[in-house]
Amino acid sequence: MTIMAGPATLFEKIWGAHEIVVRPDGATLLHIDRHLVHDGSNNAFRTLQEKKLPVRRPDRTFATPDHYVSTLGRGLTAINDPNRRSMVEDLKVNAKETGVTLFDLGDKRQGIVHVVGPEQGLSQPGMIIVCGDSHTATHGAMGALAFGVGASEVAHVLATQTLWQKKPRNMRITVDGELGPGVHAKDVILAIIAKISAAGGTGHAIEYAGSAIRSLSIEGRLTICNMSIEAGARAGMVAPDDTTFEYLQGRPYAPKGADWDKALSFWRTLPTDEGAAFDREVHLDAAEIAPMVTWGTSPESASPITGNVPDPAGAGDAVRRDSMERALNYMGLEPGMALSDIKVDRVFIGSCTNSRIEDLRAAAKLANGRKTVVPSMVVPGSGLVKAQAEAEGLDAIFRRAGFEWREAGCSMCVGMNGDLVAPGERCASTSNRNFVGRQGKGARTHLVSPVMAVAAAVSGKLTDVRTLMARH
């Protein structure tokens, strides 16, 4: 454990508090507070069985199936494909055998692991949280250090509750000012990635700061931190503040009674100190951010909806030109065409980026009284988000507007449960990746915010949501 001498950043404070062993070469053995596992973790559990090792801290390990679950019904029988079903079955067996807490199908707490963690109060300020999924940075929005790991490191954490890591560099991205109408957290993070590139955050832990970030709800902050990996950074975080504490208080796994008071006074010491140094600083003006859409096959290929498909001829070098040409070819787009002229075949609202109650409220507000003109679906992030939305009547609004209202899971973000975009089809999606084949072989993805997804669903093309708001 290292106590910081001078002014320190949020990241440095958390890192220092978790050091078990620091070798002279810098390799550090870190204590892990929370380990979240999902239905893609069977190889890691198998590794433990092969090594004949127990899960060291089942009390720090929480599981829920999300990638392979059907969104058409609950229960294992809703999963038609035997291979997919076995992934969910394996998680149940592994959790039972190792004593890990499981939020299983049929439990309202089941959902996308990155929605469930904060919702249950499992993700707390000052913690180190890991999960075998690259979008684990999401939990950094709670003031934690959270990052994704692969199957070997999942097995390592299961067996030891620790990880060997090299300290990443520390970057601060400050977004000051006020977001305009129709501009949401998703637009902010897409604007950030477009600015620093898909590798701009590689080797860094990012702290998002500034007045625009401070004024976001926890849901908005979760959306921002979620896509840190799309900028290359394994971890993204926001300093904990009253918004964080209010969100956490009373949640099932949040500290209670005297522990709450103790925790709160500790959490208030975590924000980055005045004068602490970052390896890199980036600034954005919130007022300049417009609703964003992606046009290519990397999240860095994002532009304001008011823009045009760029021309590869204007790319800096041959490698970039070649990769842009390939992306436009895959996406079926012509250089120079207006982004708002791009017709879509399908709309998906969901994923660990944008499936929380605030996302659904914003989407429903715009969908109310309108009609979708292309197949569109809404997949809530958890059973509890679904129940809350239904209690507020959002499901009825979506259904009236022509959206399908599904059960919680990762769904069409990655299509591992069979919710796929057909080859050649174009999908406006609130998910996080527009990679080649991500939503299905040959699928063409345009990443957007939830309100931009609704705007596309009711117009049949990528549409500046502000034009609909004016007419509302």
Add this chain to the structure above:
Amino acid sequence: MEPFRKIDEVAAPMGTPNVDTDQIIPARFLWRMRDDGWGHLLFNDLRFNDDGSEKPQFVLNRAEYRPARVLVADRNFGCGSSREHAVWSLYDYGFRAVIAPSFGDIFFNNSFQNGLLPIVQPIEVCEALRAALEQKPGAHIQVDLEAQKIIAPDGTEFDFTIDPFRKECLLAGTDEVRFTLSQADKIAAFEKTYENGMPWM
């Protein structure tokens, strides 16, 4: 894990930036287990047509590059998903080293866990290596982990840096879990102090 020391093998050029792990191994295969074997699925959608026939223009489908054990890639190789299956696919195909200007952080870590050596080199070096490999298909690149050197087909040597802990583990083929468990007393001592101080954690 197999120890990694020194190799002298055919290298293949792949000059596309942001080759994400969805490209390396599409999500629809991920239900399979580690032992099922992954090499035949590497780059599946880039390598094969829907009917299973090879796409002749793809680099690994060209006879000279088929036996490649070293890949020279471009910026941000292995970005995206944390799926270790991407490393398993490269490894099972036969790759033992990937040289690129930068890597996705999680892919980079996963590589070391499986005996695949990711080597960071400046963009210009990667471009020069790819050009040499395109000019002389089937040419070898040597990688010497102990000496932290790669040797280009024309004999030019380039140094590379590697985290000493990672190097040690790769050279010895260390089982990291066993290594960490040998420090169990330190872990237990840490946990005791930590949990006394912050009982809610």
